[in-house]
Amino acid sequence: MSEFKNIVIFSFLLPAFVYGQTITWTLQTNPSLPQGVELYKGTRSSPILQAWYLDIDMNQSDLAIRPYIRSSSATVPLFCQQVGAYAAVNGGYFGGSTSYSSVIYPGEVKAVNVQSVTRNNQSYPVIRSLFSMDTTFAFSVDWIYHFDMTPGGLYTFSQPLPYTYNDPNPLPPPLQGDGTLYDDVLVGIGGAPTLVKDSTVHITYNEEIMWGSGVGFDNNDPRTAAGYTRDNHVILFVADGRQTISEGLGLPEMAQVMLSLGCIEGMNLDGGGSTQMATPGNFINSPSEQRAVPTILAVVHRDSLGVPAQPLIEKIIDTEDPGCSLIGSGWFASANPGYWGGTPAQLNPVGSAQDYAKFTPNFSTPGRYEVYAWWVAASNRCPNTPFIIDHNYTVDTIRVDQTANGSTWFYLGEYIFAGDTSESVIISDSSNMGTYIVADAMKFVAYDTGTVIGIPNVGYSNPTRYLLKQNYPNPFNPKTNIEFSIPKTEFVTLKVYSLLGEEVTTLVSERLTAGSYKYDWDAGSLASGVYLYRIQSGNYVQTRKMILLR
Numbered sequence: 001m002s003e004f005k006n007i008v009i010f011s012f013l014l015p016a017f018v019y020g021q022t023i024t025w026t027l028q029t030n031p032s033l034p035q036g037v038e039l040y041k042g043t044r045s046s047p048i049l050q051a052w053y054l055d056i057d058m059n060q061s062d063l064a065i066r067p068y069i070r071s072s073s074a075t076v077p078l079f080c081q082q083v084g085a086y087a088a089v090n091g092g093y094f095g096g097s098t099s100y101s102s103v104i105y106p107g108e109v110k111a112v113n114v115q116s117v118t119r120n121n122q123s124y125p126v127i128r129s130l131f132s133m134d135t136t137f138a139f140s141v142d143w144i145y146h147f148d149m150t151p152g153g154l155y156t157f158s159q160p161l162p163y164t165y166n167d168p169n170p171l172p173p174p175l176q177g178d179g180t181l182y183d184d185v186l187v188g189i190g191g192a193p194t195l196v197k198d199s200t201v202h203i204t205y206n207e208e209i210m211w212g213s214g215v216g217f218d219n220n221d222p223r224t225a226a227g228y229t230r231d232n233h234v235i236l237f238v239a240d241g242r243q244t245i246s247e248g249l250g251l252p253e254m255a256q257v258m259l260s261l262g263c264i265e266g267m268n269l270d271g272g273g274s275t276q277m278a279t280p281g282n283f284i285n286s287p288s289e290q291r292a293v294p295t296i297l298a299v300v301h302r303d304s305l306g307v308p309a310q311p312l313i314e315k316i317i318d319t320e321d322p323g324c325s326l327i328g329s330g331w332f333a334s335a336n337p338g339y340w341g342g343t344p345a346q347l348n349p350v351g352s353a354q355d356y357a358k359f360t361p362n363f364s365t366p367g368r369y370e371v372y373a374w375w376v377a378a379s380n381r382c383p384n385t386p387f388i389i390d391h392n393y394t395v396d397t398i399r400v401d402q403t404a405n406g407s408t409w410f411y412l413g414e415y416i417f418a419g420d421t422s423e424s425v426i427i428s429d430s431s432n433m434g435t436y437i438v439a440d441a442m443k444f445v446a447y448d449t450g451t452v453i454g455i456p457n458v459g460y461s462n463p464t465r466y467l468l469k470q471n472y473p474n475p476f477n478p479k480t481n482i483e484f485s486i487p488k489t490e491f492v493t494l495k496v497y498s499l500l501g502e503e504v505t506t507l508v509s510e511r512l513t514a515g516s517y518k519y520d521w522d523a524g525s526l527a528s529g530v531y532l533y534r535i536q537s538g539n540y541v542q543t544r545k546m547i548l549l550r
Helices: 076-083 251-260
Strands: 006-012 023-028 037-045 048-057 063-074 087-090 103-105 108-111 116-119 122-125 128-134 139-146 154-157 185-191 194-197 223-229 233-239 263-268 277-279 293-301 313-318 324-327 346-349 356-359 367-374 385-391 394-400 410-417 424-428 436-439 441-446 479-486 490-498 503-512 515-522 529-537 540-548
Touching (some): 048 063, 063 103, 087 233, 139 194, 139 223, 194 223, 194 251, 251 263, 293 540, 385 410, 479 529, 503 515
Antiparallel strands (some): 006 023, 087 277, 116 122, 194 263, 223 263, 346 436, 385 424, 479 515
């Protein structure tokens, strides 16, 4: 754990006849936290308590709050390090590496709150809480329900379902018509129950069916919560518990603490052995367990928010469009739903490259284009379907598993297209695995139509903001290049990590003048897989993924 300098600032008085002695809050100094983020430690002797909170001033234009989810769990310090967060707390409820609480990224729902729980051998539909930020950077705690796995299926409700403690009667699921579409959500993380609403303690423990869950109501335990104040500060709170140094808190007292910290709305996150607050590589609190978790709620630089850029060019080619040709005699329409547009997905038996679907974008503007594919997945699909990308007088082949990842835009990579009419993407039947290949739709997206090739590793241009670009090409084998921009002279590090957070190599570790830079990386004999590259320049930290595909 990092060492901090303690400065007693003030204390909040809670009703002694209910909660015991006063909690004394002490400002901590931590050099890894940027301007606008303050850390406080709270202590009291009876009942003994140790608690912490981060106060994040969201009026700072370079700060953001966002969740992260990963397929394999990690402790919060390691999680922070891998995603490049300034600090974070653990997220919502989970089992194994599966999140049972919502995780919403910009334009994407990664996980949903459980839609029902089992109590008394019955299934109870349930509406639970979401802590979120909308597209205007305003915060909210709402009761929400996901009607599907898309942002368009997220609805808020004025109240959760009116269950009582140990209610014997499950209620009907909510109806969309009784809620309000949350159409401007940017990011969010689920939990339960709500603690503070409209500047009053409002604990919906029974309504969100936390009874029978293992989450106690008024017993002292480790706890984690998130809330926000009227002046647009976010409060991330943890209380240690189940230890001689700290007994923990019940939900009523934690709600009072959040209220006393100025929260006008607040929500409970997972607690117990999951309760953790950390900076990259270091715990801030003293967890009762160092439990690996699949989700966190993090403080990041605003460039790390991942707000989708507005494309300059977006072109979608369906199998019914003039830009698609189905070559060969084996093509037939799939009966399965989930296809793009108005035409069913087209199937063809695997074979020997005689039959293929050819998508020709015919770009009028050369540039870097992200390439996506849409198909309908099924168990009899080819698990290594070849997508042959003919671009900029180069041919790359990407093999994808069409038994999975269906009915969504699957990212194939970013490629330079010269605007030549011969450029295309071909889905070939050249495989001896599975039964059918699938052709449905292709999407090409360009955010910057300027093609830049062969730039040396020196500064160029005069950028006005920090930027870490996606590596190119991606996927790559074995060479790729990474571009970034810094608006002022600073010491810069650019490092590559494995998914486990192990440092693979350092590409940059020096003081650079303001400008834009491009560095090449040769992965040599490294194994195929996903790697992370992370830049740090002053307070700016950004991490991106890249795929080595041999």
